[in-house]
Amino acid sequence: MIRASVVGATGYAGAELVRILSGHPEVRLSMLTSHQYAGQLFSDVFPAFFQRVALPLEEFDTRKLAECSDVVFMALPHSMPMTMVPELLQGGCRVVDLSADFRFSDPFAYEVAYEPHRAPELCRHAVYGLSEIFREKITGASLVGNPGCYPTCILLPLLPLATPGWLDLSRVICDAKSGVSGAGRGVSLATHFCEIAQAFKAYKVGEHRHRPEIVNVLEMVTGEKSRLTFVPHLVPAIRGMLATTYVSLREEKSEAELRERLRDAYRGNDFIRILPENSFPDLSHVRGTNCCDIGLRVDRESGMLILISAIDNLVKGAAGQAVQNMNIMWRLEETMGLGALPPVV
Amino acid sequence: MIRASVVGATGYAGAELVRILSGHPEVRLSMLTSHQYAGQLFSDVFPAFFQRVALPLEEFDTRKLAECSDVVFMALPHSMPMTMVPELLQGGCRVVDLSADFRFSDPFAYEVAYEPHRAPELCRHAVYGLSEIFREKITGASLVGNPGCYPTCILLPLLPLATPGWLDLSRVICDAKSGVSGAGRGVSLATHFCEIAQAFKAYKVGEHRHRPEIVNVLEMVTGEKSRLTFVPHLVPAIRGMLATTYVSLREEKSEAELRERLRDAYRGNDFIRILPENSFPDLSHVRGTNCCDIGLRVDRESGMLILISAIDNLVKGAAGQAVQNMNIMWRLEETMGLGALPPVV
Amino acid sequence: MIRASVVGATGYAGAELVRILSGHPEVRLSMLTSHQYAGQLFSDVFPAFFQRVALPLEEFDTRKLAECSDVVFMALPHSMPMTMVPELLQGGCRVVDLSADFRFSDPFAYEVAYEPHRAPELCRHAVYGLSEIFREKITGASLVGNPGCYPTCILLPLLPLATPGWLDLSRVICDAKSGVSGAGRGVSLATHFCEIAQAFKAYKVGEHRHRPEIVNVLEMVTGEKSRLTFVPHLVPAIRGMLATTYVSLREEKSEAELRERLRDAYRGNDFIRILPENSFPDLSHVRGTNCCDIGLRVDRESGMLILISAIDNLVKGAAGQAVQNMNIMWRLEETMGLGALPPVV
Amino acid sequence: MIRASVVGATGYAGAELVRILSGHPEVRLSMLTSHQYAGQLFSDVFPAFFQRVALPLEEFDTRKLAECSDVVFMALPHSMPMTMVPELLQGGCRVVDLSADFRFSDPFAYEVAYEPHRAPELCRHAVYGLSEIFREKITGASLVGNPGCYPTCILLPLLPLATPGWLDLSRVICDAKSGVSGAGRGVSLATHFCEIAQAFKAYKVGEHRHRPEIVNVLEMVTGEKSRLTFVPHLVPAIRGMLATTYVSLREEKSEAELRERLRDAYRGNDFIRILPENSFPDLSHVRGTNCCDIGLRVDRESGMLILISAIDNLVKGAAGQAVQNMNIMWRLEETMGLGALPPVV
Incomplete structure (x- = not known):
């Protein structure tokens, strides 16, 4: 034990x-x-x-x-x-x-x-604990820096498409939305039920500290210089996070090719679910789970690739991925203790 | 299997x-x-x-x-x-x-x-499947009538106090509140997000069919004639149910005696949690679990006993108790498959 | 001005x-x-x-x-x-x-x-500012004690039925539910969005200070000794309050008689809406308004009278009634400045 | 009348x-x-x-x-x-x-x-009823086509900056979020409280019919060819809409210049509120009002202009703007009947 x-x-x-x-x-x-x-x-x-x-x-x-x-x-x-x-x-x-x-x-x-x-x-x-990407290094680590919730949600769909050089990383736009638990359990007027329950707003516009973390990993993995515009928003939901990422393709790719690339990259990784055509994530579908759901569309008019990904900010975005990393460090079954199914409702 | x-x-x-x-x-x-x-x-x-x-x-x-x-x-x-x-x-x-x-x-x-x-x-x-009360009969049953959500929530605190004759069953008032999933998955204007999200109302006032079910079990178990005023309300929450039951004591009892009686009755029953003094249930504490939490107060001015109980309407109030009954029927560990912890938030 | x-x-x-x-x-x-x-x-x-x-x-x-x-x-x-x-x-x-x-x-x-x-x-x-009941005294007052939100919501349906002696005031049970704004704008874990949004609980069970206020007015107006069991609950909604009051009738009265008595008592009072048969208040129907909606039922099995009333806790339960009292004090049209219609949704 | x-x-x-x-x-x-x-x-x-x-x-x-x-x-x-x-x-x-x-x-x-x-x-x-932009034509119109909610929210911040040619309209990205009332009052599983209350998702990704409407007006007003990537999302709130628009500046402009341009363009238009530096819209601030709140930031790392705008989808996004147009058609005070203040909470 x-x-x-x-x-x-x-x-x-x-x-x-x-x-x-x-x-x-x-x-x-x-x-x-x-x-x-x-x-x-x-x-x-x-x-x-x-x-x-x-x-x-x-x-x-x-x-x-x-x-x-x-x-x-x-x-x-x-x-x-x-x-x-x-x-x-x-x-x-x-x-x-x-x-x-x-x-x-x-x-x-x-x-x-x-x-x-x-x-x-x-x-x-220290090893950066984005489990599916840095698994091998995590195995031997004595110190893991567990990723931020936004970086986890945003990097998982981006990295496998960026590594073969398919994406124009000089102009990535990421519009992200987090549930309120991301703000922590500290008391503040900003998390008062009455101020939040029928509200929606952006915060730390262009200033959030998860941006340098994302850019850092993106550049480290791809070797390319990246520029990311990042605007987080607060959703009136307790848990969960959804990111909509807009990025140009360097060369034309079909949705099927892109989806196949993601499937290949994450084959055998139970927590990453590449959704089928015309399906997109909903944060309620990953609630309480360690999953990252990924959907994508190539916009027919602008040619822009739209990546949509969702996680539970407290699980895959924090505690769940931390336990996943422990499982990796101890060479246990990676899903051990993390098998909770999402709620029906 | x-x-x-x-x-x-x-x-x-x-x-x-x-x-x-x-x-x-x-x-x-x-x-x-x-x-x-x-x-x-x-x-x-x-x-x-x-x-x-x-x-x-x-x-x-x-x-x-x-x-x-x-x-x-x-x-x-x-x-x-x-x-x-x-x-x-x-x-x-x-x-x-x-x-x-x-x-x-x-x-x-x-x-x-x-x-x-x-x-x-x-x-x-058929055996009435209120697991903690009718466990023995359930063991041998081929057909179990799984209780309604309101009866489960209301009977569990009442029965152990009613059987020794402590309660005046001629005038029980039960003010109950259910999350919206209790209305089912069928589509209806009554469950439209916009009609519910900032609303709260009573429904089927004095007419809900769970009343005869509750009265029937109460009378069967105690042998006493009972009269129950029952008003269910709709809470703008997805899951969960909380009942506030008001009943007079036939003879004076302290809160400690009443709590002890409940603890005795449910000793060894992991799903029933008798809360300590000055603690009362919150439906968020039982969400996703098969628990029934019970708190009580003897009102210092009126002498009235106030029983407050909470369950997850879809778990202990439906699917969870059904699986608990299956566990009993097959003589498995009663909590098997039902060990989910509540969410932190 | x-x-x-x-x-x-x-x-x-x-x-x-x-x-x-x-x-x-x-x-x-x-x-x-x-x-x-x-x-x-x-x-x-x-x-x-x-x-x-x-x-x-x-x-x-x-x-x-x-x-x-x-x-x-x-x-x-x-x-x-x-x-x-x-x-x-x-x-x-x-x-x-x-x-x-x-x-x-x-x-x-x-x-x-x-x-x-x-x-x-x-x-x-000081004059107690329950506008519809104490209008005459308010007119000449230099100091008005504006009523609590619960007393407003609970007394308005009770008083006209209690004054002719129709109600057994020795055993009134009031199960009340308030939106979160009733807890004020101060920061506290208890009003954190994540702790509230899917929660429901009773608070200050049998201990809320609005009970003596209600009892005091009830006894002052009727001259009868009253005993009130009062349990407030917290609804995951921003505004609004709904009270379900259970009281025995001293003599048999039909719903129609009771409703007629309330209509008579509040004739000409635009803010009090006596709902028709089989209609009950919803706190979303009074949101943003100075209204108190009242519905009632005589329970066919127990004979108990069930009174259901709803207000917006910040309007009729606080600021709106305060302005209504100012209107009365200055002999303005009583509804002046208070004509906001409820939201459609 | x-x-x-x-x-x-x-x-x-x-x-x-x-x-x-x-x-x-x-x-x-x-x-x-x-x-x-x-x-x-x-x-x-x-x-x-x-x-x-x-x-x-x-x-x-x-x-x-x-x-x-x-x-x-x-x-x-x-x-x-x-x-x-x-x-x-x-x-x-x-x-x-x-x-x-x-x-x-x-x-x-x-x-x-x-x-x-x-x-x-x-x-x-027919005259396109974006009131602040087409006021003169609306005055004499017998038929007004009232704009969609998304076009209203997105065009109001964009148009005054696009007309002087400051924006690169060939690559506009608009990430929009709407409250549930935007889906209408018809019953559907998609608007069931339980499916929405703790959910957040994109819908009609790259396919929403408001895109051609926006592009059509943008091109008509500026005479430039425009390409818009548009992804709407569903917020678990009853009312309101917030759009985050990302667009490159053709020439460098400071936030102050951009804000000044918007203030000039909308001077005397009470419903358009250009927020001060470091302030951004929240849909709760426009609820129940006919306002469009606009905030902006020039992202320090990418140079991208971020425009954030919010309206109440049922008021400025529908009924309120329709009445505003009627006021214009009849040469009444444009704000007549539309002066409701937002809720405090």
Whole structure:
């Protein structure tokens, strides 16, 4: 049994980790930390888990974590993990960090997007945890930088079409939409039910920090310079994310060829579902699952390729992919503990 | 492996059965029927199940069902199952019927609430499938009348307190609230998103057919004459049901005594969670689970006992309890296939 | 023109006052106060009002308010207005207070429900602003205690049936449901979109402070001792409130008689709509309006009278009734500025 | 008083017309037609309007309409109005048609997008009712083709920037999002609350009929050939529409210059609100109003211009603009009857 701990267990991603790991047949939950709720039970904070998860919430404690954990999942805001991870690694744990701190192999790239890095030497040892793309590197990793939700949703359809040079990466437009849980569990007027329930808006227009992450991976994988216009929007739904990406084809390709390329690239990857002709993703179809659904259209008038992809931001976009990465690191069945079916409704 | 079939697999309860049975380790799904969608794949109708459930939808066919099924789940509107079930039983299947057709052992009681019964001789052989209460009878049953969602939600807190004679059953008031999926998957202006999303109303005020079902079971179990005022309301949520029941205590009881009585009654029943003092159910805490959460208060001013209970109407209120009953009938672990944790959010 | 000011203009009730008063043909908005947002424009805080309401938000200032206002609307949490109102009255303003501070003519009753009153001598001069019931007293009032939302919704159907002695007030059960805006604009996990959007629960079970307010008015008007069991619930809708009240009839009355009595009582009152037979309120039908819709049923089995009433909690339950009271105080057409039709959808 | 009638008064746009016209000081509602509900009262179909709108619903009758109406609003699906409008015009009415039938001055363009036109000679006499742009022509029109909701929302920000030749119209990408009322009041599984409430998806990807309408106007106004990629999405909100448009600038322009150009173009147009720097529209800010809010950003990395615009699809996108056009036709104050403020929440 893998002994797993969750640091920051009371945010939405952390709690989703607890939920998924609780049902994982090869995992025993060891320690849950929460600064805000230390001393309470996890199920005091999430009463839905009354009589289901019995663990207490504790203050962060490197030594204790290192002793009781084979893997530590970090579910904290960026800038915190980079001060904690070095000692956890020294203590012998493997770490999956869900923040942005270890998503850039170049600490300067991190600094441009965020702030000066305080563990720069670790950056190049961390593996970017986009499971289907970097599986081999993840296997041997001791530190995985789990991808952002938008990068996961946007890169999965783009990469297999970009690597053969089919796409004009100099002008990619990505119009993305996220459910409200993406804003986290912190309280704010911006997530007040009354302000959201019949609203829809763009936010961080052209300024979201997931843009450099996406561009970074796109350029690293293709070796091409890329320019991405990225506008995220807030959907009045609890979970889920859908991205509509517009990109020109360098050479004419039929929808069938493009779809076939995606199918080839993801054959054997149960979580990536390439939808048939005239089918497009709906975020309700991936809710609660670790799936990324992908549909595409070549627009008959403009010739533009339209890629539409959807994930559950808390699962494939956070906790689910983190557990998938753990499965890869321990060479378990990659879908283990992640088999939940979507709700009928 | 139990070979299970679902008749009416494209309504919400039927599809939820498909979802739950797909993940059940001792079940193999045999046949799914749908009159409206016969000839299509289940996943054509529910695209969320693309590459997850591969079965086709077929027309109802007694012989074929009987041959390929050990158990048949009927998820049809009332009045249809009573014409189909006799032959299925003769064909050697056991049947769990989710409609009202076999919930009354007295066919005349059924007739008063619904219409003349066309298989009256079967009524007294059917077992009422309120799992925690009628477990022993269910074990040997060949035909289970699965309870209505409101009766499940309302009877579970009431029965253990009513059997010792603690409650004044002559004046029980039950104010119940259901999510929209309770109205079914049929199209209607009443379930149009725009008519519901910011609405809340009572419906079938004093006229809902679940009242006689509740009263019937209450009187059967307690031997007392009961009078129930019952008003269901429609909540703008997809799933879930919450009932607030007001009843006078015949003799003074503390909250602690009442809670203890419920804990005793349901000890060992994992799906019934008696909440601690000052905790009350929220339908979001039972979503996707087979749980019934129960909270209670003795009102300090009026002395009235307030019982609050919540279930997921499609799980404990329909498909989940049906599978729980199958587990009981086959003497499997009662929670098998029903272990889904609630969503974090 | 009446010069009107709003103290606490950035809560939901305060902002709704600003919205309604902006469109009132006999009102000129004078001063808006907000401690949290002083120095900003109202439309900075509520961007929907960009280019529509140009007023700044200022710190509370008794002298300034008194000078520039004929009427001051207090939209602050309870316990604050009682320290401010005496000087405003001395300054020559008339005041409509939306908090609980002046809803009890007996300061001791206030103390039991809330805390010691700091302007007890004013309590008996304040008029309870349930417009349709206390219209005459309101006309001459200098200080109106605007009713709570639940009391408004629950008392309007009850009072005309209780005054002739038709109801058994010793056992009234009121199961009430409110939209989320009733919880105010303050940030809290309890109003986070993700915690609410698919949830439904009871809160303050048997403990809500609107119960003594309701009982107080009921007893004052009828002269009878009353016992009320009151359970409020939270509906995942932005606005609106619906109450289902269960009460026994002292003598047999037909639905027609009861409806006729209500029609008589409210004849000429445009905001009270007595629905026809078999029609029941929906909170979406009163959204944005100052209406209270009332439906009723005599339950055929239990003989219990079921009263269902709905209001918009921010309009008839707060700002709308406050403006209606101002109209009464200034002997304007009572519906002036309050004629908004409900949305089609 | 203008005598106004609504044909198709029980769809959402038709009913919204009834609501707005009921409150218009210079209008008397004459006749409401509905095939489905003829013989009932409008308020039977829309119970929110009980005691507010007393008119009956009647079968369509050209002669009767012509006699009793100065203006007829057609709120029917496309292809029906073109058979009815000729006689209404002959009968002396002026007509505002909310369908697509008279939006194309070239009947062949209509045929390409829809079907053969049955009143082709009328097409060139109809005026396209984008009020702020074609005000002068509308003044004298007897037949106005009221614009589609998407064209209204997308063209208003684009046109003033395109006419001076600032935009590269050969590659415009428009990612649009509509509330569910845009799908109409007809019943369908696609608008079932349970299928929508936690969903988000694209629909008619690259195939929506509003694309040719947008391109047609864009080319007509600018004289330039345009290519538009258009993907509409469905937001789980009742009302509202938001469009995010991506277009390259032909020459470098600052955000300030672009904003100034829009302010100039729309000076004196109360319904168009050009938001200040760093402010972007939210569909909740225009709900219930006839406003179009416009925000913009020049993306610092790609140089792309991002235009974000929002309207209420049933008001500025349908009924409100229709009434605005009537005001223009009768030379009334253009905002008359359209002054509703947005909800606070």
